[in-house]
């Protein structure tokens with residue numbers, strides 16, 4: 313039996329990328345395109361690596377059949393065609409190539425906007441049909457128009473640059489972008505999505521599809537936008553509710569739409585928006601340029617090669633790059649760090665610009681780089697999507713968002729054996745959370761400078777209230793009435809009669825209605841519901 317690494321290329325990638333893999337004597341490269349799931353399972357048996365774009369789906373079944381698989385390489389950004397949890401469960405690294413297709417996708421989205429403004433596809437169709445119709449194709453200029461860019465990451469920023477050069481006023485909506493970065497890009501940052509889109513002539517979407525972003529442009533929201541808006545989606549199908557979009561195009565409220573991506577790809581013949589007026593479509597071509605494919609093809613071939621030959625992990629979306637010995641030493645801190653990051657993201661002020669982590673006690677003597685990455689990963693899961701951020705890309709992802717990160721270490725004895733203190737701030741407001749270990753068990757020990765004590769698990773309800781009698785009883789009554797059991801409680805106050813923090817560990821997640829009811833209790837200042845799963 314051959315001891316070579318077999319590599320299956322299951323989507324078209326650049327020939328240079330394939331040549332790079334083929335040039336390695338210990339690799340056997342097989343290019344098999346257009347595989348159905350059963351054929352893919354068969355082809356995946358015994359391979360060490362699978363390389364894909366967005367055409368095929370690397371399902372749990374394929375991953376199960378791939379008994380020798382070490383790495384899945386995605387030549388592109390989105391990894392929604394790969395079952396990441398199944399890959400992680402099987403210890404398979406999934407890598408992508410962020411950045412390689414940024415400019416191509418921004419240019420494509422821009423081309424869609426221009427085509428939409430000047431009805432180019434429709435006019436083209438009449439010319440080749442032998443008609444010379446100049447009356448029906450009056451368009452609109454981009455100059456002096458208002459553009460809302462939703463999602464100001466790599467592609468959004470490139471799009472914005474081009475739009476500004478065309479004389480457009482650019483408004484950005486990206487709750488995770490710092491004010492500094494927005495200023496640097498020369499865009500107007502809005503905190504509220506409805507406010508960002510209400511006066512837009514054009515809207516372009518550039519964010520991942522997550523639970524938070526699905527149907528971000530729904531019927532209610534689109535109706536609030538001024539009549540005549542034009543919408544471009546070159547990110548992921550599902551960001552816009554295409555059924556609602558079709559309806560609003562028919563009514564003329566939305567003047568046009570350009571889509572490169574669809575909720576189902578390819579869209580079936582009865583896909584609603586296909587038959588709506590004033591639309592421009594392309595079949596997911598954002599990254600389809602020679603330059604982008606060359607770039608992502610080479611990048612993924614190099615990443616896969618380095619991984620198989622040297623175990624190097626670059627741009628992984630699911631695996632830490634760490635050797636087993638170090639992992640055993642810092643494993644518990646790493647997991648706790650992620651939880652602290654997740655927690656602070658839920659009490660952080662808007663537009664955080666700085667994160668600082670202080671390590672003290674025994675921790676101050678360890679290499680804490682990975683733990684810090686864990687904290688950042690936990691913190692960034694909300695803006696970037698849990699499947700997009702990992703220990704490898706957490707730092708660069710933070711940098712892209714304009715989040716400045718620092719860490720400091722204080723070796724030597726403190727009140728706690730090990731203490732991790734995470735500060736986030738936007739220049740005006742700060743949130744701080746500290747964690748320690750009690751006999752090997754992680755505990756949250758301070759929030760915003762107040763001493764508390766809670767295990768970092770389940771749902772935590774953090775209530776800031778006036779220090780006055782009857783508060784605890786009132787919380788218990790409302791939660792009990794709504795079948796929410798309190799598993800643990802920790803109280804802390806600044807001075808008698810001042811303000812107090814109540815930290816409740818709950819057995820279930822309280823609904824928004826329950827939180828609202830709690831907020832009505834006289835003396836309650838602020839409530840945060842923090843889910844740690």
Ligand SMILES: NC(=O)c1ccc[n+]([C@@H]2O[C@H](COP(=O)([O-])OP(=O)(O)OC[C@H]3O[C@@H](n4cnc5c(N)ncnc54)[C@H](O)[C@@H]3O)[C@@H](O)[C@H]2O)c1
Nearest residue numbers: 390463464465466467486488518519520546547598599695
């Ligand atoms: N059509 C194509 O062929 C094509 C090609 C490349 C990328 N894409 C897609 O484009 C998207 C963006 O890619 P990128 O490289 O710019 O990614 P990126 O990670 O650099 O940027 C994504 C941005 O979205 C922001 N964001 C997250 N949640 C948000 C929310 N609720 N509201 C507003 N903004 C939010 C993030 O803060 C981040 O700044 C990805 O989904 C990717 O899959 C499509």
Ligand SMILES: O=C(O)CC[C@@H](O)C(=O)O
Nearest residue numbers: 365366388389390599600
């Ligand atoms: O492979 C492609 O052409 C699509 C790529 C794009 O959707 C991405 O997310 O990078």
